[in-house]
Amino acid sequence: MKILAIESSCDETAVAIVEDGRKILTDCIASQVPLHREYGGVVPEIASRKHIEAISGLAEQALVNTGLIRQDIDAVAVTYAPGLIGAVLVGVNFAKAAALALKKPLIPVHHIRGHIAANYLAFPELEPPFLCLIVSGGHTMIVDVKNYTEMEILGTTLDDAAGECFDKVARVLGMPYPGGAALDKAAARGDEKKYTLPRPKPGENPYDLSFSGLKTAALNLIHHAEQVGETLDVDSLCAGFSAAVSDMLVPRVELALQATGRKKVAIAGGVAANSRIRRDVTAMAERLGVEVFIPPLSLCGDNGAMIGAQGYYEFLAGHTAGMELNAYATKSILGESL
Numbered sequence: 001m002k003i004l005a006i007e008s009s010c011d012e013t014a015v016a017i018v019e020d021g022r023k024i025l026t027d028c029i030a031s032q033v034p035l036h037r038e039y040g041g042v043v044p045e046i047a048s049r050k051h052i053e054a055i056s057g058l059a060e061q062a063l064v065n066t067g068l069i070r071q072d073i074d075a076v077a078v079t080y081a082p083g084l085i086g087a088v089l090v091g092v093n094f095a096k097a098a099a100l101a102l103k104k105p106l107i108p109v110h111h112i113r114g115h116i117a118a119n120y121l122a123f124p125e126l127e128p129p130f131l132c133l134i135v136s137g138g139h140t141m142i143v144d145v146k147n148y149t150e151m152e153i154l155g156t157t158l159d160d161a162a163g164e165c166f167d168k169v170a171r172v173l174g175m176p177y178p179g180g181a182a183l184d185k186a187a188a189r190g191d192e193k194k195y196t197l198p199r200p201k202p203g204e205n206p207y208d209l210s211f212s213g214l215k216t217a218a219l220n221l222i223h224h225a226e227q228v229g230e231t232l233d234v235d236s237l238c239a240g241f242s243a244a245v246s247d248m249l250v251p252r253v254e255l256a257l258q259a260t261g262r263k264k265v266a267i268a269g270g271v272a273a274n275s276r277i278r279r280d281v282t283a284m285a286e287r288l289g290v291e292v293f294i295p296p297l298s299l300c301g302d303n304g305a306m307i308g309a310q311g312y313y314e315f316l317a318g319h320t321a322g323m324e325l326n327a328y329a330t331k332s333i334l335g336e337s338l
Helices: 031-035 044-066 085-102 113-121 163-170 181-187 214-227 234-260 275-288 304-316
Strands: 002-007 012-021 021-031 076-082 106-110 130-135 140-145 151-157 264-268 289-291
Touching: 002 044, 002 085, 002 304, 012 044, 012 304, 021 044, 021 304, 031 044, 044 085, 076 085, 076 113, 076 304, 085 106, 106 113, 106 304, 113 130, 113 140, 113 264, 113 304, 130 234, 140 234, 151 234, 163 181, 163 214, 163 234, 181 234, 181 275, 214 234, 234 275, 264 275, 275 289
Parallel strands: 002 076, 076 106, 130 264, 264 289
Antiparallel strands: 002 012, 012 021, 130 140, 140 151
């Protein structure tokens, strides 16, 4: 089954063609990073307009890359939530038009479910059940993936997402957008023990997280150094901040693995590219004798292939939609019946 998959939830326009949920035939991406860099973050209006300009050409390019014709497409999958609402609407409306014109099924895909499914593309042998740590710019959660479409959220951040904190600290340090990658490179050169940063433990749920206190502590440290004229060891602050984030994430994943008895763990999302988190999750899994699945960097960020992968399993579960499909800025990964 060949699925034309569309992703436009933030600042990457992506169109892919995926076969049977596991094989990437092509994955075309138009990045807007240079456009948003001068603003220090994504400008929603600019993002939406650039999606409009790019999406049709990317779909044509996907067909050219694969040598397929329109009639070879069996279904159209699209990110319908969550994301910047104007950006998501561009993808949803294009997908609806494509499905209508081709007379093919329309498959709505939750963006975070797509990130989880990126692991199916990287590891064809991976099958549920498994535990997944999702870390991105807008979401941080620990999910029990019971089957391809049935999931349970064990824990989530109660305030900021880990990726948001990385980007905010990097921006205040004067690093270029996207800041998370620049901060990760600086951290490799620093001493993580030089600065003391908190590891909050919020609420009664042992799997829940809170990053706002850590972010505030790091920003206060930066501003204090500026105010008193101290020279800040940027590399060491980045190393300490990365260590603090990982120290909050990995022990909770370990606790969840022990509680659920899962023997496989995966990570997903843009922040899954962080070298410290990848290293610590790998070490934890090896110590517990658990299989670990960490996607390559190319599948950590937003892409169309992950939407096609999850779209295949949503289709098998009967989760299709008609022309009434709408876009949503926020929606639980558990979703609703469509």
